[in-house]
Amino acid sequence: MPGTRKLGRTSDQRKAMLRAMVTFLLENGKIETTVTRAKEVAAMTEKMITLGKSSELHSKRQVFAYVTKEAVAKKLFDEIAPKYADRKGGYTKIIKIGPRRGDAAEMAIIQLV
Structure with missing residues (x-):
């Protein structure tokens, strides 16, 4: 379940950091961070891609509320999610x-599969 690690920060700082890292990962395809942060980012990115696979208004609003850049949210719905349409999970890889x-x-590199 995402959100169980505290990462040495208060809850609002942790949420802001994870939102920024998920946005950056969806924008660029890979990031370099610590292993524990990568595991948290992977969980939230998986959730965002799963929401992106649905074309319902509610899922779009959830993604737009979480992802900090509107262009990245559009990219998620238009490019990233259709690429994983036949896949049931495991959209990210941690090395x-x-x-x-x-x-x-x-340290670890987290990237989209």
Whole structure:
């Protein structure tokens, strides 16, 4: 279930960070972050793509309320979601790339499949 990790932030900061990271992932296709953040972003991105596969007004409003850029939300409905129409899940992939130099945090690349 998305939203179970606190990530060392207050709830409003955590929501804002996840919204921004999900938007950036949908916009660019891949991002580099820590493993725990990548797992949270993957869960929310999966939910947004699943909502994008539906063409109902309610799901569109939910996506537009979560994704911070309108152009990215349109891209989700027009390009990304139709690409995964026959797929039931597993839209993202997390690849571990080793520790970060400064604080040795485990880093990962998350990308759309």
